[in-house]
Amino acid sequence: MIPNLARAGFTLSPAVGAALSLSTIVVALIAQLLRHIKQDSPTSYTTR
Numbered sequence: 001m002i003p004n005l006a007r008a009g010f011t012l013s014p015a016v017g018a019a020l021s022l023s024t025i026v027v028a029l030i031a032q033l034l035r036h037i038k039q040d041s042p043t044s045y046t047t048r
Helices: 002-007 014-040
Strands: none
16 A cells, blocks of 8 residues: 555655654553543443
């Protein structure tokens, strides 16, 4: 798929790729933190 994008003229600089990777890691860490906080909360109720 990457060669097809390059042929179409869609390329990213290494800095943009690094920023996207870093933002993905930050989002994953925040999601894990929120999940941990929600599980530890005594007022968290699950409804079905």
